[in-house]
Amino acid sequence: MTGTTPAVPSRSDAVRNRRLLLDAAAKTFAERGVEVSIGEIAQRAGVGKGTVFRHFSSKEELLAAIMLGMLDELVGTGTALLAEGDPGRALHAFMTAGVEIFVRDRAFCEVIGRPSLQNPQVRDAIDRLCDVAEALTARAREQGVVRPDVTGTDVALLLGGIQRTAESLLSAEPQAWRRYLELAFDGITTHTGRTLPHPPPRHLPLAAPAADHGR
Amino acid sequence: MTGTTPAVPSRSDAVRNRRLLLDAAAKTFAERGVEVSIGEIAQRAGVGKGTVFRHFSSKEELLAAIMLGMLDELVGTGTALLAEGDPGRALHAFMTAGVEIFVRDRAFCEVIGRPSLQNPQVRDAIDRLCDVAEALTARAREQGVVRPDVTGTDVALLLGGIQRTAESLLSAEPQAWRRYLELAFDGITTHTGRTLPHPPPRHLPLAAPAADHGR
Amino acid sequence: MTGTTPAVPSRSDAVRNRRLLLDAAAKTFAERGVEVSIGEIAQRAGVGKGTVFRHFSSKEELLAAIMLGMLDELVGTGTALLAEGDPGRALHAFMTAGVEIFVRDRAFCEVIGRPSLQNPQVRDAIDRLCDVAEALTARAREQGVVRPDVTGTDVALLLGGIQRTAESLLSAEPQAWRRYLELAFDGITTHTGRTLPHPPPRHLPLAAPAADHGR
């Protein structure tokens, strides 16, 4: 209903294959990035290439399905953390979980927030992510833990930025991202009195292709 | 003298074509990223494909030449800023210049700090960049503007992270990166009393291939 | 099972295409030598270029498959001739069959015994060829038909030499090679009392690249 591909197949072997496929694709995309060939994913899943295209009408859509899963997992984590008593601690835990996803998954880094990923379901999931990030941020802001001009979207955007900062260190120092998470956390929690120079974004617009770079 | 490719050819037509080529490549890489084909760059420069390979023995080398120019420009800016009286202001200006390069150039973002870029000259330029970043950072640190546990390499790494944070906003709001630059600057200038959780990196190791992601 | 490429695909269309491909490649290599492009072979087989690479992972491998077939055919002929009562006649028939392959196939001439052909299966087939040549030669030697200092490897090497001797005559006189086969056969069967000046080779070492010529 949300595309050309049935969300859930009826035959039991089809259900099983879809599961195998998602698992194999998740692992392969995570390790090798979006450039992996469909053939390799199919092989790793133990199915034929045609089966991939039966379940997902394009590579793009398969990738989107994987992203969706990760985004929703993070949304779930954030939602659960809303129950945590200490708003600052909750926000920190949420950011930790978010950066961990980026650190763990190469394809996720490569496409999240990039114009190449136009899938509407993913956009919706990103909106949900911003919402839960905003909820967590609002609590912390109200308690004075976070500076008043920082939003949930800022927080969501920072996740990828933190991973990117640490990226070249990670193979030698897999935990290096924690350093930059802390730096960023200090940046948003501290109130220096200065106001941030640019108004906070409301949505992540997934810019039109080829427009996110170059003047 | 700096490799297999003469840095500057002697004949006037070659000089002119090299210039056209570098300009076209810089623009094309900046706008479209490293995936652009040599054919497109050649076309844009108004020369044949073969001419590209006469001047640069591979696509990789052409890309490295472009990167080198940008890195050295930034190193020059940083060096000049060492003469600025206010260390904090100098560091801020340096970071602004750095992020601007990332924001302007898609290919730069795609390869800096990634294992795919193994060119030794580029590595040297990155070392120089870290050196000047360290010099600027040390001055600011000594004056108490920057927290004692932040290094020049941290600062260099942050440049890409700041761009990445703003990336998806830039097509709609080209100046949005300034917001995240400020956030990051606050993060490094403020001393909350907490110590950063991971020891500061000394070098940018240009991580071993295929190891910067995945578990 | 004999490498990365399945020796025989299971689907009938694949079997058919593989057959078309091998036939087209064999003919084209035979007529035009190793320099023919994959595109031409594909065209001649009536398939797309990609299909060639599906069946054989590189041009090199396709060529090796063709060579292997011819070598094994000759090994089979030699083995059958071991049952022939007259050892001299059997050896002669083997050499005839061998030179005929060289005469028929340009690519075979171009790569057999050359360092460019490193395929281990082909090397094994050449070893088998030397073995059967040695078996045939030994029988003839024991009967005094062949001089005592001539080996099976000599015989194997002579096959290419005989074709090469006649090569420039063949387009005008397709049977001219028989003349030089006879000359060579007389050379190995006669015992003049003189000893050959160089010790007989045991193996065909497939010389290290770039070392088979030049001082």
Add this chain to the structure above:
Amino acid sequence: MTGTTPAVPSRSDAVRNRRLLLDAAAKTFAERGVEVSIGEIAQRAGVGKGTVFRHFSSKEELLAAIMLGMLDELVGTGTALLAEGDPGRALHAFMTAGVEIFVRDRAFCEVIGRPSLQNPQVRDAIDRLCDVAEALTARAREQGVVRPDVTGTDVALLLGGIQRTAESLLSAEPQAWRRYLELAFDGITTHTGRTLPHPPPRHLPLAAPAADHGR
């Protein structure tokens, strides 16, 4: 007069460059075969690529000039050997000198007698070579040293065949060709009573392209 390229340039630097070029081309072709690029030869000669084409209107023509020199050297050797008292010894020495050229020069092997080399001057030189080979062979034949049905052209053709026989051994055993020279020499000197099955060729026809294989 024999082409578009002046046989001998008049300016002294041109004379010198032609010499440098021929020397460099001879060495390079000998070591690396006909596939070497003109650029490499030019570099080795210390001249520009354009200079090569000023002296020789195509790569083909440069190659022919080199071949010509080697053929004429061998013709000279053969002519001198006509003065040797022992006809068998003279023929043997001639063949030794001939095979040595093939062994020493990779490009020579690759093109002599092949349809790709259509140069008329080279054809004439090959005719001269056959003539001197015939003169040497005739003397030996008349003395009963060589069988009556072997001609000078047979001898000329055998030179390449002998090299080809030994080819794959030469990197490990640089003198291995002597073994096959002896075998061939025994073949032509012995008279077994059998008659060679194919009539002797008179000329080396340099077959039309693409016709020397196939069928």
Add this chain to the structure above:
DNA sequence: GATGAATGAGAATTCATTCAT
């Protein structure tokens, strides 16, 4: 439904030859 075979556009790179300097 599953399979994997076929396709063919597209990429980087090489090099003989031409021609402006």
Add this chain to the structure above:
DNA sequence: GATGAATGAATTCTCATTCAT
């Protein structure tokens, strides 16, 4: 005359996607 810059056709190989089995 000498130079070396420019050219562009040609090559091998990859891979998302389609479709016959």
